[in-house]
Amino acid sequence: MKIQVFRFLILFISFLTIQGAAAQNVYKDKFAHTFSIVARDKVTGEMAVAVQSHWFSVGSIVSWGKSGVGVVATQSFVNPAYGPNGLKMIEGGKNAVETLEYLVSIDEGKDVRQVAMLDASGKVAAFTGEKCIVSASHIVGDNYSVQANMMLNDKVVPAMAKAFDENTDLPLAERVVKVLLAAQEAGGDIRGKQSAALIVVNAEPVENPWMDKKIDLRVDDHPEPLLELERLLKVHRAYDHLNKGDVAMEKNDMALALKEYAAAEQMFPDNLEMKYWKAVTLANNKKLQEALPIFKEVFTADQNWKELTKRLPKSGLLNVSELEFKQILDL
Template structure:
């Protein structure tokens, strides 16, 4: 801990920020999130996203902030984490992205080492890169988005991010945002390497069900390849969207739709036993027992607990086969 504190103090001295305690800019408990990120609003849906990668542990817990119907904030470099919650509160009070950013920076003695970007629910964009952020550092604003980076290997990183985001408008919004991070890494990325990444997408309009207003909330806290893992998690999210739609179809006794949704999920992750299992159960409920048996047999061999679960499903109405058909299922070897 002593060594870490000395390193932090040395960094502050280099940046000319060592000051009396009364004017403290940085504390050892705050993260040094030198990183690249993107904030964006989808003009088609109004949904908003913030995504980030860094050579720092759990970067998503420090840099990325968002609230449905309000906006998204990325706060990085020598992070002032309060910019996240305070920035959103200012937006919620009716201020624009630029007004919120101006107010945050006005009272911040560490503004020269901060990098901050905000997009509000109306698509207004505001970005700040302090003149003492570590090179290479910069940002680029576009229509309803901003990309920003500091401590990069080259000054090509943020232009590459902007270009990728603009050229991938055909992609779903989250995938489009992710493409900007991938372009940053391809252009050299963080000079120190890579460790963590995060992707947050919130609704453009808040609903009466705020627990559903975070559409995507993914973090890779520690990985040798955080972006490929984040992309995998995003694909898994899409697959489980199909699983959830299949579950909803089961609730409505629409087994045809359930089969379609479970099968779509299974095609995306064919080795996932749960996806295979519920596809099989929906087939059995649709009186397609031979097809169900063919799927269940290798599942039971690989993990016997699925057989035990199958015994319990008729009691709650999730498996509607006859007693004889149930015994046929349970007898699979």
């Protein structure tokens, strides 16, 4: 009973907020003609939004998501309210189809909108207004929707759907980036390219809001935004291996720690920061002899890391004996 009351309150508040936005029509002049995908991994339950546009900072208005709830892409002549208000309605008990149908029905500017929504259960809905600039269309598939407007040709959206269906072996983030790359290869935005974004949220609700997005990457202005987005995703994965290595060290699982560190270094062999903190972690776990060559390599490349090392004991980040500390600084 309490859950039903809570859901009713969320829906009622959402209704008032949405009606106010629709009546004022405050978002009519914002636009992001673009291509995007909303998708869900059927195995992990993770949900993602990925987008590219020839418009500055497309990720700031197009992509929305909340763990355990769903994801939204709102584009063309953008009404950003579809994002937060759509997520509120889904969280309140409506599915993606019901939510999008309602929001479109009260939108005075619906003819120039393009929106896609996906909820945590895998239901998907998409809408392309009849006045969206051609080539404009969408395809709703199994746990995903791909949509685009102002494209060079009508091959872009089918190429996106094909890429998603064919890359089932990839993690969700890498899979949706492949979809964007396929869109660009098929012709992409008729104006060119400028910005891109990717968010991935969890299958289940999270306790703290800062844990909501598993991946949150934006390329606001770049001559090759998709290549940069792909690079940033690789950096994200490398640091994820580094963090897992640290956790394994804390659990005294040296074999797993070294495996994770090696994976990180293989992805970015010239990254001094990854090497440095690996050395610090080894030293803190009584593996000084393994750490010393790494410290030496880092210090040789940049003496500022040695200066930083002098400051770590006071902050409790390097816990070694005075003799061991001297060994490190003498490198």
